[in-house]
Amino acid sequence: MSTTNKKIIFTGPVGAGKTTAIASISDIAIVTTDEQASDMTKSRKPQTTVAMDYGLIHLGDKERVHLYGTPGQERFDFMWDILTKGGIGLILLLDNTRKDPFQDMRFYTNAFRQFIEQQQMVVGVTRMDIQRSPNLYDYRQCLDQLAIKAPIFEVDARSRADITALVQALLYSLDPGINA
Amino acid sequence: MLNSSGNPLRIALLSISPHNRAILEFFFAGAGKQLFRVTSLTDAETLIIDFDHPGADLEWQQRADINKPGIILSVREVQLPNSIWVPKPLTSQALTKAAEQIRSLLPQTGASTAAPVEKEYAPTTASPTLNKATNAAQPFGLGQRKVRPSMLLDFGKDDADIITKPKPAIAEKPPLAKEAIKHASVPKILVRDSTKPAAAEETSDSFLTFGEISTPAKNKEQLEQRWKLLCGTQADVSPANAQTTLQRFTPDNYLLKLLLSALQQGKQAGTPIQLKFDSYDQILLLPNLNLVYTSFDLTSDKFAVLCNTPIQASKVQLYIPTSAELPALEQAYRADKEHTHDLESILWTVTLLASHGRLNRDVNLSQRWLLKHWPNLTRVENIPHVMRIAAAWQQRPGTVFDVAKWLDIPQRNVFAFYTAASVLGLMAMDEGKVEYQEKEEAPKKNRGLFSRLLKRLLGGGGE
Numbered sequence: 001m002s003t004t005n006k007k008i009i010f011t012g013p014v015g016a017g018k019t020t021a022i023a024s025i026s027d028i029a030i031v032t033t034d035e036q037a038s039d040m041t042k043s044r045k046p047q048t049t050v051a052m053d054y055g056l057i058h059l060g061d062k063e064r065v066h067l068y069g070t071p072g073q074e075r076f077d078f079m080w081d082i083l084t085k086g087g088i089g090l091i092l093l094l095d096n097t098r099k100d101p102f103q104d105m106r107f108y109t110n111a112f113r114q115f116i117e118q119q120q121m122v123v124g125v126t127r128m129d130i131q132r133s134p135n136l137y138d139y140r141q142c143l144d145q146l147a148i149k150a151p152i153f154e155v156d157a158r159s160r161a162d163i164t165a166l167v168q169a170l171l172y173s174l175d176p177g178i179n180a
Numbered sequence: 181m182l183n184s185s186g187n188p189l190r191i192a193l194l195s196i197s198p199h200n201r202a203i204l205e206f207f208f209a210g211a212g213k214q215l216f217r218v219t220s221l222t223d224a225e226t227l228i229i230d231f232d233h234p235g236a237d238l239e240w241q242q243r244a245d246i247n248k249p250g251i252i253l254s255v256r257e258v259q260l261p262n263s264i265w266v267p268k269p270l271t272s273q274a275l276t277k278a279a280e281q282i283r284s285l286l287p288q289t290g291a292s293t294a295a296p297v298e299k300e301y302a303p304t305t306a307s308p309t310l311n312k313a314t315n316a317a318q319p320f321g322l323g324q325r326k327v328r329p330s331m332l333l334d335f336g337k338d339d340a341d342i343i344t345k346p347k348p349a350i351a352e353k354p355p356l357a358k359e360a361i362k363h364a365s366v367p368k369i370l371v372r373d374s375t376k377p378a379a380a381e382e383t384s385d386s387f388l389t390f391g392e393i394s395t396p397a398k399n400k401e402q403l404e405q406r407w408k409l410l411c412g413t414q415a416d417v418s419p420a421n422a423q424t425t426l427q428r429f430t431p432d433n434y435l436l437k438l439l440l441s442a443l444q445q446g447k448q449a450g451t452p453i454q455l456k457f458d459s460y461d462q463i464l465l466l467p468n469l470n471l472v473y474t475s476f477d478l479t480s481d482k483f484a485v486l487c488n489t490p491i492q493a494s495k496v497q498l499y500i501p502t503s504a505e506l507p508a509l510e511q512a513y514r515a516d517k518e519h520t521h522d523l524e525s526i527l528w529t530v531t532l533l534a535s536h537g538r539l540n541r542d543v544n545l546s547q548r549w550l551l552k553h554w555p556n557l558t559r560v561e562n563i564p565h566v567m568r569i570a571a572a573w574q575q576r577p578g579t580v581f582d583v584a585k586w587l588d589i590p591q592r593n594v595f596a597f598y599t600a601a602s603v604l605g606l607m608a609m610d611e612g613k614v615e616y617q618e619k620e621e622a623p624k625k626n627r628g629l630f631s632r633l634l635k636r637l638l639g640g641g642g643e
Binding site: 004058059060063081088124132133136143149151153154155159162164165168171172177179 | 207269270271272273469470471522524552553554556557558559567568570571572574575586587626627629630631632633634635636637638
């Protein structure tokens with residue numbers, strides 16, 4: 001019997017909380033780096049550094065939702081289109097304490113533009129309790145400038161409720177007819 | 181992209197970050213399987229090198245004598261002999277194009293002359309070879325994971341593997357923000373009882389976390405009671421008869437109006453502003469910080485009555501704190517996180533309590549509306565179907581009755597949402613200038629899975 005696999009991508013700058021967010025809703029302890037290499041690379045060395053954070057949500061025996069976090073420090077290095085293949089949506093986490101979070105928003109929405117247009121993005125802004133400005137109104141203006149419609153919430157990446165809300169918003173944006 | 185022998189191009193990865201190396205290797209093992217195969221330097225026909233990686237240029241120079249062409253990855257254009265530049269961010273299309281180009285540089289290909297180095301990289305449509313590979317439903321391509329599971333899975337295929345070596349989560353701990361707390365000169369009513377330790381300060385990893393207006397429900401019955409306060413109990417009406425049968429309300433009669441007026445004054449003056457009540461309660465608006473500090477328990481019956489009962493303006497005093505008072509107030513609200521709230525969340529709750537599931541008397545019932553932006557649903561109080569209403573109303577314009585009909589939900593929930601979102605400036609009139617297309621095909625295909633995922637995340641309950 002085949003298994004259905006879906007994938008949600010978490011992206012954003014380093015320190016925005018991607019790893020923590022995935023951990024907050026994953027069924028498994030998050031997989032970070034230095035995992036076993038694939039069969040192919042095993043011939044070269046037994047271990048390789050895996051680029052992404054990884055989590056998993058089991059939906060019974062036959063359905064899984066995989067949670068991938070992009071390496072935030074590799075802003076210009078990532079193979080965005082390859083990463084998003086098979087993805088159902090993008091969760092962009094922004095750190096409100098960074099110097100220019102709007103630049104981060106522009107960068108990531110541009111990098112994932114095609115995927116966002118095909119699927120859906122939701123935005124979570126972290127650390128707003130530490131740094132109140134910019135506020136959500138400012139972020140909404142930025143989304144308008146980018147001509148992107150996306151839910152944007154203040155989140156605490158450690159909060160399962162907050163990250164669940166982001167996933168909820170993502171799924172309902174894809175299909176408001178879902179019944180939960 | 182096959183070489184002259186019909187096999188994938190044999191490549192060696194030189195200077196490249198561990199992240200990119202891993203990504204490329206996984207790509208080459210899956211979707212790019214027919215394009216490239218990673219081998220040792222000795223066996224490689226061509227090299228891939230990341231010129232943004234420290235020491236890459238030096239390594240390239242050192243490898244020059246082995247005379248193997250290279251694919252150079254870089255954010256900046258790099259022109260070197262016997263190489264192809266591929267700009268970052270990398271794409272599968274760019275790699276396909278590079279594979280085509282590099283083949284002409286291989287001595288084994290039989291090409292009469294090596295192609296000149298590209299001056300400028302021009303992405304092209306993916307070749308049939310790549311499309312075939314890409315469409316093989318193996319985006320991460322690890323179809324042969326029988327021996328050992330990988331975190332990168334073969335989507336759409338039977339997948340019995342599980343992750344066997346998970347690492348513990350790495351929790352991110354934000355810096356601790358401790359505020360000096362002095363109660364002197366702070367209005368008594370706002371001073372926390374010093375005999376009761378602040379909840380936020382008790383936690384070791386506490387940083388400034390403001391009070392959430394979460395529904396104080398411990399069980400379903402309490403939740404329903406709260407939702408009755410926020411959304412009322414009004415039964416659905418026929419849109420045709422709504423003008424005469426629908427219950428409406430006039431915001432000017434309620435605390436909501438006073439709050440909005442005070443907020444406007446505070447914004448214009450660029451200063452905090454206080455609303456002082458006969459009961460010695462008070463609300464301090466901090467427009468510049470989008471915060472509200474109040475002595476009220478926002479989920480209490482007392483506050484509900486204050487919001488949903490017509491109020492006389494004379495019962496509330498507007499007060500602009502002097503510059504001498506501001507430092508003490510600032511200390512108070514910074515220290516007393518439990519009573520400090522996000523401005524939007526308090527406006528949302530005050531509006532819902534005043535509206536009680538009714539529409540503003542001035543609302544045109546036949547007007548189609550569109551949600552410009554979602555409310556901050558992680559910080560505003562929850563009401564039934566709030567996510568579905570937001571999602572539906574952002575996707576296409578409709579009247580308040582349309583939305584209730586689309587979602588097959590009680591009208592009062594839509595009325596409540598509309599009223600609160602309007603106060604926050606999140607609704608816009610539809611002028612009929614834009615055509616809206618629904619994402620219908622794919623979502624319906626996944627509806628069952630999405631539903632199960634939501635139930636899983638929400639612990640089996642509803643919204």
